[in-house]
Amino acid sequence: GEEVAQTPKHLVRGEGQKAKLYCAPIKGHSYVFWYQQVLKNEFKFLISFQNENVFDETGMPKERFSAKCLPNSPCSLEIQATKLEDSAVYFCASSQFRKAYEQYFGPGTRLTVT
Amino acid sequence: AQTVTQSQPEMSVQEAETVTLSCTYDTSENNYYLFWYKQPPSRQMILVIRQEAYKQQNATENRFSVNFQKAAKSFSLKISDSQLGDTAMYFCAFTPPGAQKLVFGQGTRLTINP
Numbered sequence: 358g359e360e361v362a363q364t365p366k367h368l369v370r371g372e373g374q375k376a377k378l379y380c381a382p383i384k385g386h387s388y389v390f391w392y393q394q395v396l397k398n399e400f401k402f403l404i405s406f407q408n409e410n411v412f413d414e415t416g417m418p419k420e421r422f423s424a425k426c427l428p429n430s431p432c433s434l435e436i437q438a439t440k441l442e443d444s445a446v447y448f449c450a451s452s453q454f455r456k457a458y459e460q461y462f463g464p465g466t467r468l469t470v471t
Numbered sequence: 472a473q474t475v476t477q478s479q480p481e482m483s484v485q486e487a488e489t490v491t492l493s494c495t496y497d498t499s500e501n502n503y504y505l506f507w508y509k510q511p512p513s514r515q516m517i518l519v520i521r522q523e524a525y526k527q528q529n530a531t532e533n534r535f536s537v538n539f540q541k542a543a544k545s546f547s548l549k550i551s552d553s554q555l556g557d558t559a560m561y562f563c564a565f566t567p568p569g570a571q572k573l574v575f576g577q578g579t580r581l582t583i584n585p
Contacts, residue, residue, distance in 0.1 A: 400575035412571055457571040458504040462516035
């Protein structure tokens with residue numbers, strides 16, 4: 358597609374439940390990025406992929422967060438045992454090979470943990 | 472650590488006025504990219520303007536221009552003839568070379584008053 362698609366738009370989970378977010382990058386883009394924007398508007402980089410391979414996962418809280426980009430499937434970001442502080446908007450972005458400076462953002466998924 | 476600082480949490484101007492948003496960054500790299508993103512209430516991230524560090528000429532996009540001072544590590548955004556639709560959060564961002572991720576500032580909430 359011509360736009361980065363993210364589903365669902367909103368997600369509500371009780372504390373301790375699992376949350377799974379999806380991202381379909383723009384067709385032909387080989388890089389995918391996940392960012393977390395907390396309610397104070399701060400952005401935090403979580404993880405990036407080059408095709409199905411993890412490129413940089415330095416921002417991932419590894420004990421509860423995991424992510425995948427498999428061929429012919431949307432990329433996913435999964436949070437096991439959600440905590441209140443996971444409430445945020447999660448953005449996915451994609452870019453062409455060797456053009457990581459030109460990232461196109463999806464509309465975001467708002468996760469609310471109650 | 473590479474950081475981006477936006478020292479103005481909020482700004483407010485009248486329609487048609489010119490406004491300048493400040494951004495400073497810290498890096499030891501010589502080549503990198505700098506960006507200004509606009510985030511309206513819809514939360515969609517919109518790229519406003521991009522500057523390549525090796526280019527001395529300041530980038531411009533219609534009413535938006537930057538003042539890039541590489542030695543001072545400063546990257547301000549000037550919005551001329553401001554319009555009501557410019558009301559949004561504005562984020563300054565930086566891409567370290569090879570890092571394939573964006574580092575964001577804290578954001579400036581800009582309000583254009585009629």
